[in-house]
Amino acid sequence: MLKHWPPLNALRGFEAAARLGSFHKAAEALNLTQSAISQQIRSLESYLEQPLFHRSGRSVSLTDAGHDLLSTTQALLQQLAVGIRRLDQYRKPNQLVVNTTPAFARHWLLPRLADFHQRHPDVDLWLFTSFEVPDMATETIDLAIRDDIGPQAECSFTVLHQDQLYPACHPALPEDGRTTLHGEREMDWSHWQLEGGEDVGQQGKGLNFSDPGLLLEAAGEGLGIALVSQLLGRRMVDEGRLRPLSAQRVRGPVWSCLVHWESQEDPLARQFLAWLREALQPAPSL
Template sequence: MLKHWPPLSTLRGFEAAARLGSFHKAATELHLTQSAISQQIRSLEAYLEQPLFFRNGRSVALTDAGHDLLSTTQALLQQLAVGIRRLGQYQKPNQLVLNTTPAFARHWLLPRLGDFRRQYPGVDLWLFSTDEVPDMSSQTIDLAVRDDLSAQAECSFKVLHADRLFPACHPSLLAMPGAQRSTLHGEREMDWSHWAVEAGIDVGQQAQGLNFSDPGLLLDAACAGLGMALVSQLLSHQALANGSLTPLVEQTIRGPNWALLTHRDSENNPLARSFSEWLVNNLQTPQ
């Protein structure tokens, strides 16, 4: 591997000259003199210790090495240009960065984002969903809404909602005896052992079956008729409303607590306050 990279300016000069087939045209495009382009090419060739162009008077043509380097250089410059343009998203004056779990983003937040946009059209919400709890002190995140949060330095912490869990399945499975229904297994509170201890009701759950680490996928699988599952009351509101999910019993048990972390730099941000108020109001709406 090269210990030192050639100057970026020489690669830009080379790419323009190779693409246009002319040092003069490259100089015009880059607002340089032709001698400056020639010097850049000579410097790059000296660095690589091989010629990149055949020179015949004012006309130039790429050597085999030049053709090889051109494809690499164009890919590099294109990737660099895209990366630099992408940095513009960090400069949006009305941007609000929210971290949450994929399950909450897909099953609770997404169905309600239209309402948020109607109420706060000026907020550029950046939804950053991760399985891992973010480190708010080192990541550029204004707010985090998750069911696996604890207090962090430089952040305010507030419990927003105490979730409830219940066993459910697709309506098509209700005609089957409980022992014949496939069982879907989740993690943490959504493991059936939690139901057995808290509720003590046998709904035909079996020890074997499909296993899911993501409660959102667990809910999707139940709605698709793959089996019965212990699901979140908060996340399943839409599935219950559209008829793709039916409770097996009326009993519910305690689930995880959904909490809000707000970075101290965002506590007085009007955008963050607007989202927090909207979030609290919607979480308090009967599910």
């Protein structure tokens, strides 16, 4: 790797001169003097220790090395321009960055976002999902809603909802020879057994899922029986894609919220949290 990079201005000057075939035209395009362009090219050639242009009077043409560098430089400058333009999203005046798990986003939040947007159309919501818990002190996140978080520095921490779990499968799944779908943490059948859950025919072998959202979808697709979240699975039950196998419920994950201290007085964050708490109000038992 290079210990020192050539100056960006020299690369811009080289690209303009190479593209336009003239130091004079490059100087006009970049609002510089021709001598400044010439100096940039000379410094770049000195740095690379080889010529980039053939010079004949006032006309110039690229050497083989110049042609090679031109394609690299144009790709670099284009990528840099795209990256800089992308930063505009961080300057949106009403932006609210919300982090959550893919499962919560897909199965609970996404079906309800239309309601939030209708109530608060001025909030420019950026939904950022991740399997890993974010570091709120270093990442640009206003608030996080997850079932795998605890208190963090520079944040307020609030418990939002105590979930419950129950075994379920697709209504059309035959009772004989049902495949057992296994999840992680609370969605593992060992948790159901430790909490005193009844035997519903679960087996130790079967299909295994690290993502609770995929586990839920697999059950809804009729792949087998799974221990599912009452919060995340309610929509699939209402749609007739899931049928509880027991009236019993056991303790599930705790859904909590972290709000960065810089966002605690932000009216956008307050609007979202108020809507979230209202939407998370317990529904009637199944």
